[in-house]
């Protein structure tokens with residue numbers, strides 16, 4: 001889910017960035033200098049703008065010495081040594097017109113590693129600092145220029161092309177490709193560091209870097225995620241070997257997860273991932289003793305499964321500078337995982353496991369952790385990605401285990417399993433089983449494993465290679481035997497078990513069951529030790545078996561009473577006759593309900609806020625900030641109106657208007673709760689804010705709610721002058737169900753629905769006045785949301801289906817569905833949307849906003865999407881109430897940014 005959201009986010013941002021760069025609208029991408037236009041005319045096609053800056057000292061502050069084709073004196077001046085290696089470093093497209101910081105790091109790393117070499121920075125800045133398509137157009141000329149320089153060096157100094165190494169980053173990689181094409185002879189090596197993708201993906205070989213451009217072409221791909229059909233780094237393999245660290249996808253340490261997803265940070269993420277290729281290369285220059293290996297594989301998925309960790313027949317290679325040249329094997333894709341920072345290299349292990357039976361474990365695939373014990377150090381418990389989400393039976397399952405630290409030779413492995421997750425879920429399941437199977441033997445879920453092998457990628461040591469007489473080596477050959485769950489057999493007949501090939505791993509809770517594999521001979525030669533160990537394991541097992549029984553008795557009564565009470569109060573499942581009670585008593589329902597009820601305990605944390613708003617609303621001194629209880633609309637509902645801040649605002653200019661619609665699952669909420677929020681919002685947005693009540697279920701259904709909100713907008717049209725706000729500049733902000741109502745009201749008005757009982761001309765006026773809708777954690781597709789409620793087993797307790805007059809009306813009241821029915825002229829009138837959603841929201845899942853935003857994008861309606869890490873459903877509004885709340889500033893910064901765009905205020 002996270003991954004999908006991330007992709008979508010990148011998609012949206014890239015769409016904006018790319019299109020505006022093509023249209024030349026975006027100042028950031030165009031470069032902020034106004035001299036740019038001059039530069040671009042100067043630079044175009046003219047020779048001599050490529051400079052060859054030869055570095056002679058490690059002190060990078062000092063200017064280098066410039067080489068010039070045809071100027072022989074310069075060669076001596078610069079101390080060019082034609083018998084030494086020659087390394088050209090070529091930068092890529094630039095926005096700033098300056099070398100980015102990586103350049104200094106790369107140059108100094110190269111010079112330290114190759115102190116004798118001629119290190120030359122190819123400076124084509126004036127041609128690179130252009131709109132991207134123009135810069136692309138220059139790569140050919142720059143490549144030719146480099147070829148000319150190399151040809152001259154060959155003539156003048158008998159330079160051996162075999163000793164030449166071109167290193168190009170991004171667009172610079174393709175420049176190097178052209179240089180290789182045009183030079184007389186064959187360059188020794190070209191390294192492409194995340195070569196640029198846009199306008200190079202899929203083009204003919206001679207128009208991009210390709211294996212023919214040098215004797216050996218190696219490429220690092222770090223940013224190949226696709227957005228809008230292009231990716232920043234080229235995806236296809238274009239060298240002799242192409243290395244995709246971390247699959248060329250999300251680079252560790254660059255993920256969005258840790259940063260708030262706003263535009264500035266997005267550029268950082270992009271830069272971080274694209275530039276990672278350079279840093280990996282620098283790392284390979286600096287950390288010669290700790291090399292990172294990449295392994296050939298047909299695709300990232302197979303690699304993630306751990307299938308490809310072989311070094312036979314050149315299937316593995318060092319990465320970066322240390323990459324060994326291989327016999328021509330074009331487009332060989334290689335993969336590895338890396339750490340998040342330098343040294344980037346880690347250690348890969350392949351684990352093979354033959355599972356031949358599973359009992360009581362067919363529904364849930366367990367989460368699976370491995371702990372490796374090595375000669376120097378142990379790893380933490382490492383989560384193992386069971387890639388296809390299943391562990392196959394009667395076949396060898398392969399997993400990839402990656403550790404960041406060197407643990408030395410592997411001594412021992414511990415596997416542990418949990419239920420579906422560490423949560424309650426598994427505990428509950430087991431309690432349930434224990435409970436129902438009170439008098440019978442409680443069945444234990446178990447996986448039966450026949451054999452496990454481990455192979456270290458870096459050393460290529462396999463379990464088989466263990467020396468039999470040394471107990472320091474690990475083995476998994478023998479492994480087959482660690483029968484602690486069948487230990488009764490073991491005690492009575494140890495030899496049989498030793499000879500057998502069965503290991504049983506049962507999982508019950510996170511820690512109680514684990515399988516240890518130890519040295520081959522250790523197992524075989526010291527059965528006593530093993531037995532002792534097994535005994536201690538056994539007592540642990542017993543302890544855990546009695547615990548659930550006790551906990552079960554304690555815990556089962558409690559959830560049943562809570563859940564039955566909840567269903568009695570709020571509604572039984574809609575099944576005929578006694579069946580509803582059966583449905584109501586289903587353990588899954590009871591469990592989910594209990595969880596939902598316990599979740600509401602979280603609201604206790606808002607106690608302080610509750611008293612704050614109560615006292616604020618009651619205190620008459622605060623009346624200067626707002627008008628309380630203005631009656632509007634056909635049902636005589638009331639609204640509160642909050643004034644914008646006085647300072648810096650002239651009396652004559654009316655303030656724009658924000659209408660805030662609160663949520664509450666269509667069945668709760670009142671305007672006084674949101675007084676602090678509305679007050680802060682008026683302050684932050686410098687706008688008049690009105691917060692209307694609407695008739696919630698059971699007083700009215702969704703249609704009545706929409707009518708009330710439409711009435712509120714009618715009132716706004718009529719009262720703008722009286723309260724000094726701009727009736728033609730309205731932005732709707734809604735939370736949760738409120739966001740749904742905002743979207744629905746807007747669409748109904750555009751559709752000029754008769755059931756609103758508002759004159760068509762008025763509806764048109766209002767439509768024109770609504771400049772945008774900001775949805776906070778909103779529900780936009782009722783069908784999807786109902787499914788989610790079913791998952792949480794709250795669908796009968798929730799007021800939603802009642803407020804919608806039953807399931808049959810769900811499409812009718814879903815903004816997503818309405819939009820699909822709209823004609824083009826109606827779609828043209830839909831105002832822009834901004835959607836905010838917390839990623840920790842369990843009440844309305846984040847997909848609600850991401851899917852809606854996908855739909856809007858697809859329909860060419862303007863939409864911005866913000867996914868706020870760690871924010872949950874209620875925090876989205878409660879944290880807008882007081883400046884000291886945790887997410888106050890992050891959320892408002894998003895709202896403000898969008899509000900300014902929508903309302904046209906700056």
Ligand SMILES: *[C@@H]1O[C@H](CO)[C@@H](O)[C@H](O)[C@H]1NC(C)=O
Nearest residue numbers: 080081082083084085116117
């Ligand atoms: C030129 O480079 C070669 C090879 O690295 C080295 O043996 C030689 O000493 C260098 N010459 C000078 C003058 O530095």
Ligand SMILES: *[C@@H]1O[C@H](CO)[C@@H](O)[C@H](O)[C@H]1NC(C)=O
Nearest residue numbers: 044045133134135136137138
């Ligand atoms: C590239 O430059 C050539 C002239 O050098 C011009 O004819 C061509 O249109 C340019 N292409 C792009 C995509 O700018």
Ligand SMILES: *[C@@H]1O[C@H](CO)[C@@H](O)[C@H](O)[C@H]1NC(C)=O
Nearest residue numbers: 376377378379380405406407
């Ligand atoms: C051992 O591993 C832990 C992490 O599992 C790490 O923090 C620690 O520094 C390592 N110790 C040594 C000596 O490498």
Ligand SMILES: *[C@@H]1O[C@H](CO)[C@@H](O)[C@H](O)[C@H]1NC(C)=O
Nearest residue numbers: 355356357358392393394395
């Ligand atoms: C796996 O193999 C065992 C015998 O080795 C057999 O009893 C069992 O039915 C097989 N399971 C599957 C799912 O094929």
